[in-house]
Amino acid sequence: KNQVEQSPQSLIILEGKNCTLQCNYTVSPFSNLRWYKQDTGRGPVSLTIMTFSENTKSNGRYTATLDADTKQSSLHITASQLSDSASYICVVSARTGNQFYFGTGTSLTVIP
């Protein structure tokens, strides 16, 4: 069964600290993996996309990693800011069926 699981479910960190969010998936055959940021009451916004051959990709203070062998991805946020408070969703696409599989999300709260 194609599934995407994220951990932790929620996280509270101090402003300026770093954090890492995890995404494990069983989607097969794998096409790509995206990390989205969703502010409360708003639509998700894409942060990064990882394909099978990519291990690391950065977008400003966001760095995503992908291990296609273990089917794991992480999103590392450096020097967190209050505006980073949001839900972070991992979405995996399969090469068949044209489906997007959404993870359960991690709710991040950055406090001053």
Place this chain on the structure above:
Amino acid sequence: DTEVTQTPKHLVMGMTNKKSLKCEQHMGHRAMYWYKQKAKKPPELMFVYSYEKLSINESVPSRFSPECPNSSLLNLHLHALQPEDSALYLCASSPTGTYGDEQYFGPGTRLTVT
């Protein structure tokens, strides 16, 4: 223009009302999606339109009726909804609807059914 717009932003309706949600994009995308999202949950796919034809219906109750008048517009007609249908309804579009696409999401319509 890389924006997906949705109207209205908020909607309150009774269980006997008929209302419609509207979604628009002008990026030339040929696939459009409706998602339902409950609080603290990931979006759940409802419908997919590919090249203006309904390609996926995730067993959604008939009280939700999608319509794609043209490649830029997507509507969701609502009738006889239940309180449990209250949620954030997200529209998204992507270039072709295939697995390599990036989906662009609108800001959502917050629906409350009373």
